[in-house]
Amino acid sequence: MDMKYIRAIHGSTGLNHWKDTKIANLKRNVNKYFHRSSDYQYDTLRNGEPQEFIIYNGTTLDKKKIIARPDAEIHVGDIIDAYNAKWFVTTVDLNDQIYPKAECILCNCVVRWLSRRDGSIVERIGYAENAAKYATGVRDSNVFQEIEFQVKVKLPVDEETVTLRRDDRFLLDLDFYMPIINTSGSHPTAFMLSNSDVFTRRENFVGRPEKGAIEFIFAECAYNEVTDNPELMIADYYKNDRVYPKAEGSCSIEYKGQAQVQIGKRAKVFTAKFDNVFANAVWKLEGESDVVDKVVMDINGNAVKLSVPEDFSLLGKVITLVLSDSADTPTCEYKLPIVLKGVKSGGK
Secondary structure (H helix, E strand, C coil): CCHHHHHHHCCCCCCCCHHHHHHHHHHHHHHHHHHHCCCEECCCEECCEECCEEEEECCCCCEEEEEECCCCCCCCCCEEEECCEEEEEEEEECCCCCCCEEEEEECCEEEEEECCCCCCEEEEEEEEEECHHHCCCEEECCEEECCCCEEEEEEECCCCHHHCCCCCEEECCCHHHHHHHHHCCCCCCEEEEEEEECCCCEEECCCEEEEEEEEEEEEEECCCCCCCECCCCECCCCCCCCCCCEEECCEEEECCCCCCEEECCCCEEEEEEECCCCCCCEEEEECCHHHHCCCEEEEECCEEEEEECCCHHHCCCEEEEEEECCCCCCEEEEEEEEECCCCCCCCC
16 A cells, blocks of 8 residues: 555654644644634734734733744734724743733833934833832831832843843823823933843743843832923933934935034034035024024035034024935935033933
8 A cells, every 4th residue: 555645644744643633633623623712813913913822811801811823923022903992911921832812911112212223213112111110119217218210021032122222311291191291391201221121021032032032120210301392202302422424315415423403612514415416505504583583504515514603592492403405305304403512412
C-alpha cells in the first residue's frame, strides 16, 4: 500500500508524528469554523493592519481575551482596533501550537515626544493607571509627607520608546478639552519620567526578544511656559537641539545653536533650504502683534536675521518664523521662544 497516499488522505503529508497530524487537523478545523463564533470580529486591526479575531470578555469590561487564526501573529505591545476603541495587548500565551491567544486592556492615554533619532514627533498609544494609589502617606510625629501624583504607563517596545530616559518630560492630559483648558488660562499637566521597567513585560526572552511592553512611572512636575508646547502636547518642544523644523513639502530652516532668540543679543541667523534650487525665500513672523512688531527682521536673500530689543516684557513670549517660496508652497515653520541673554531655554 502506498504510504504517501495514506498520509495524503489523513492530512499528514510531510509530518513525522501522530501529534503533528492531530495539530494540523485541529488547525484546519479552527480555520474552517473560525467565522462561525458569535465573538468573531472581521473588521479589526492589529497595528493598523487588517486581522481577524475572536474577542470575548476578560475579568472586567475594560479587559478582553482574543484568539487569532492559526499561524497568525500577535505580540505583547500590539495595538488592536475593535469596538471603536484601541486595546493594548498585555500578555500572550506562548503555547500557540493551534492558535495564538492573548489578553488586552482598553487604551486610555496618548504620549507624545520628540524623537532622539531624527527630531520628528513621536506618538504612542498606551494604557495608564494611577500609581500613587499603591503608596501611602507616612506620618512622622506631627509631619505628614504628601505623596506626589504618579501614573504608570504601558507603551510598546520599539526603536523610539527604548530611548526614553529618566528626567524626560511629557504633557499628559485630556487632549480633547485642551482648547477649553487653554482658553481658561490654565495649561496641561506636566510629568517627568522617574522610572522604567524594561524587563518584566518582555514577551519572550529567547524567541522574540524584540517584542514586549515598557512600563514607565511618570511623576507630576512643573509646567514650563517657555519650553512646553500645549498645542502639540509635547514637553520641552523648544528646549534644545533635538528640535527639528516642522516641514510640509521640501523646505527646511537651518540655524546654529538653540531654537530661540535672545533679548538684547546680536541678531540670530536663520537660513532657508529648498529642494528646488531656484526657489526664493519668503519670510514672515506670526504671533501676538505687540510682540511681532518689536522683533527686527533683516532679510538678505535666503537668510533672515532676527533681533530682539532690551524689552523685558517680551520675556517668555513665543514667535513663529514661517518660510515659504514665492508660490507660497512648500512651507515650514519654527516656534521660537524669547529668552534672556545667556540663559538656555528650558535649562536647569
